[in-house]
Amino acid sequence: MSVIPISYYLVLSAVLFGLGVVAFVFKRNVITVFMSVELMLNAVNLAFVAFARAHGQVDGLAYVFFVIVVAAAEAAVGLAIVVMLAQNRESLNVERMNSLKF
Amino acid sequence: MESQENDRNPAVEKLRAWDAEAVAEVITFRGETTVVVPVRHLRAAAEFLASEPSLRYSFLSDITTVDRFPLEPRFEVNYHLLALERKDRLRLKVMVPGNDPALPTVIPVWPTANWHERENFDLFGIRFEGHPDLTRIVLPDDWEGHPLRKDYPVEGYR
């Protein structure tokens, strides 16, 4: 094997995305749930870069750039919310967060 | 011998004029004036001395005890007062009996009394009633006895 087809990257991306979904569904702690979203975003980024490579265009990279930026913004706000939750509630378990107000 | 003369100390005069019963005895020795105050008058006398505008003993230097074991009343608690503006010192002395030694706290008058009272509680076992946190200060919490008492064995209890 001397070369790697794009499809390998795409398969890896799909696997990572799938694992991200599994993590999202299975994890109970708000922070880890949040992290699984990041994992899915990363998987998507990989697909973007692979496609950019396949087409030889930089648009894919631009998308990745935007995804990363948006992820940063999301992390800032999301983690601020997590800190708020941690300060105000007994637990960080997502299953116990079934009310918007308390 | 401690001379027991009626001094012309203005503070003593004022204290006496305020409440004659508050002054049980006045001792002058080497230029230092000591006023012996009965226990029940201590708190009121302290407030008077600290707040009376012409006296203003606003600074409490020290609280210390002398154990006159086996005499009774056994403990003499001394309050060393200082009037910062007038540059004058005065010692209040309170006689406390040996069984169940207890005194009213003077923390509301002089907040600095907090640790002094804890120290006296720790080393002499004198209770200061109304003290917010009357715990041992220099010795461990589980220490037995009060080492500065004269009947405390020098080798300790254990």
Next chain:
Amino acid sequence: MNAHGKNRQMTAPIETAAGPAQPMILNMGPQHPSTHGVLRVVLELDGEIVRKARPVIGYLHTGIEKSCESKTYSQAITLTDRIDYLAPLSNNLGYCLAVEKLLGLEVPKRAQYIRVLLTELTRIASHLVWLGTHAIDLGAMSVFLYSFREREEIMKIFEFVAGQRMMTSYFRIGGLALEPPPGWLDRVRRVVESMPGHVDEYEDLLTRNRIWMARTQGVGVLSAADAIAMGVSGPMLRGSGIAHDTRKAFPYSSYDEFDFQIPTQTAGDCYARYLVRIAEIRESVKIVRQAMEKVPAEGPIRAEAPGIVPPSREEMKTSIEGLIYHFKIFTEGFVPPPGEVYQVIESPRGELGVFVASDGSPKPYRVKFRTPSFVNLQSLPRLCEGRLIADVVACIGTTDIVLGEVDR
């Protein structure tokens, strides 16, 4: 075990310790680089903000007051050195003055001036240690070594005069232990001449330093009313704007013959206390200069008091009374009249009160040292509650505590 360790090891289904903000309890000390010995401060933290501070003392309690009761009046002097080990001569002086007051003894002028000179040197040395440790607490490392360099010169003077660097026991009841060796004043002069320059050096490094000012200004503020209420004394009281100095208010040991100022600052913060102490070093230098002028080259260094003050070596060897008194003083001690005295001096840290009660026996019935560190430390919670951990360090620094003195 701390908060997250506890959770980690608990098997119960607790997924997080997050909850309505539990305060974090932090034990600062008894072993900690900036608690100056074995002070322990229990801090209740909210993030880095100190919600509650509780000093816990007693780790160095050695029962000096109890030990004094089983020694003769003269023997107890050696114990006083160990109370404030940064200013042993101040303690010597306070105790000796108290016993002298009890005895009604007048000390010759020469001894008084030498006492003033040496205690002022002690004050300089003690302030230098304070400056160095306070600076290193706030991260300024070099000042520490500079100030210890200068302190060393003063320690050498003590060694030269008294034979001991720290535990001098040089002041005795009725005077001094020894005639100071010839040439000692030259050494003192050398130190005193160079000291103002050195103080300028420290000030160059710190006083106008922006970081230093940011770290100390507005930190640990103690208002004048609070200062009096908490009974703090010395530079802490003067830093809060109250010009009270025992040397002026109740002059002892001929301090009334000296010309010096009481430096005060009104801000009441760490910076004010720093400025006060720096100014005090300069004032002390002034006093030492005057004392060098005043000290007569010749003259008695002990009071004429047979039976109380030991006779000179020569007298002991040549006269029978001298021999008898010498023997009696060192076997039985002397007997002061029954009574109680409270002698106050201005130690480097503030008001050092010595309460001596005599029952007419050769041993003191009760000795109590009202040590400034003990009382000043009590104000620590007021200084640092509601502020950051780093400020606790600054506050402990400017309280200038010596744990030997706090615990005794």
Next chain:
Amino acid sequence: MEFISQHPVLVAAVVKVVVLLFVVMTALAYLTWLERKVVAHIQSRWGPYYVGAHGLLQPLADGIKFLFKEDVTPPASDRLIYLLAPFLALSLALTALGLIPFGPPGVRFPNGQPVFIVSDVSIGLLFLFAITSLGVYGVALAGWSSNSKYPLLGALRSSAQMISYEVSLTVSVVGVLLLAGTLNFNHIIEGQRGYWHWLRIVPHWYIVPQIVGFLCYLTAAIAETNRVPFDLPEAETELVAGFHTEYSSFKFAMFFMAEYANMITVSCLATILFFGGWLSPFPDRWTWQLYLPGAGLLALGVYCAYDSVTEMRGLARLQLSVVTLLALGGGALCLLPGVAPVIQGPFWFTAKVLGFLFFYIWIRGTLPRFRYDQLMSFGWKLLLPVSLANLVLTAAWFAWGWVRG
């Protein structure tokens, strides 16, 4: 042999990495010596003195001591992370150094690989920042995994501090990037060749137009490396030793080395970005500068010879003689016509970096420490706006085309 000839890049890279590691490790050790010596002299004392002449063997003694100290792992710690943290810190710090060009790319091995450049990445600066930005993990994880309060506080402080100052650090160098128009270190350095046309004796270094950016960079770099006056994560008088309170033995030494490696990295970066990297400050026509390194080494040798004569202790004397011989020999070697031009780049680079390191140590001997909140407000309210303003001004400069180099 066949393998070597077939894989010139790989072989050259391995050789360079090994040499770099050796040099950097030695430099780290002697940086601690230098720091102790300089600070000692600032504080009017001797510093390391007894182990070897001038305490020159002190780093070795320290290393041996670290190796033989008991290695304590707190029982309640998170084992894996506790072990991982120091490795992470040190390996990241050393990796960052691999991106630094220590000399001109023109100097090459016989197989065509540059001698002084381990890896020439087209966006080297970005990668350097990427790697140094990971340095926080070593600190944060160490503090967290120790499961103790002082380290935790130290870790929290440092993550906040390093994230905050990273912003200013990055923004402050963007001005240089605008001037250079590239992210590649070699191109940045090449852009600084020559002289400013309005003043022929001032080298075309980017510090001249970017003095504000440089000051911002310097401040942020000190904060990034946790040095006085920003050494809050390990403020010993407040947090005992901060994040590495619970670390002992060699793991502690690794944090120590990582800190010094980071110091070297930021000094190298300052040299490259603002001081012309391996370029000489003098014009090329001054040929005598070729002999400067050799002359310097010879002077050092002469000094050591003098010193070894006056040295009283036998072993120290021997050691000084060895140093003398090395210095004289090295000096002679550097004077050879074939070697002198080659050694120019690394010589100037090292000299500049040493200047920065000295500056760091000097600051440590002078300044007190900031308080946490002051540090934060300094970073966000002063440093960041100033470096942003610098960036905007530089951009405006370009937009209106006031000056072009």
Next chain:
Amino acid sequence: MIFPAILFFVCALLAIVGAVMVILAREPIHSALALILVMMSLAVLYLLLGAEFIAAVQILVYAGAIMILFVTVIMVINAGVEERTDFSKIAKFAGLPLGFFLLLETAHWLYHSAIGAAIANGPGAHAEAFSTRELSTELFRRYLLPFEATSILILIAVLGALVLARKDE
């Protein structure tokens, strides 16, 4: 050139292991570390794909900033071991196999699609590495509006985080 292939498989394996660790780890901080591992491996893969800039940004922003935020938050709120609660049996016995099947199907489709056959590395690869200059030109010309929009988004996010984190006293 066997080197890229080895690198690809090592990094792919590390990424998958990391992702599995994210799921399996019971402590959030271990999950976070595993996630960082995934991101680092992806960064190497980006390098392999010739996207140097994206690789650097991946490390700089994702691993260096976002994950640091996660780690810090975990440390601050002291998140301990995760509680395991039962979830529905349908999810367990139907969801998992279905998900796995979906994954397989996607992989199969990808593998046989036209685009998948393109070669990423080695001889026959499409082009040289992407140039950062090209990417930036693209970003500031064609994608200028989204670019500015994201910067405003970041600003809003920062303000939002500030408002949320501020303690009302």
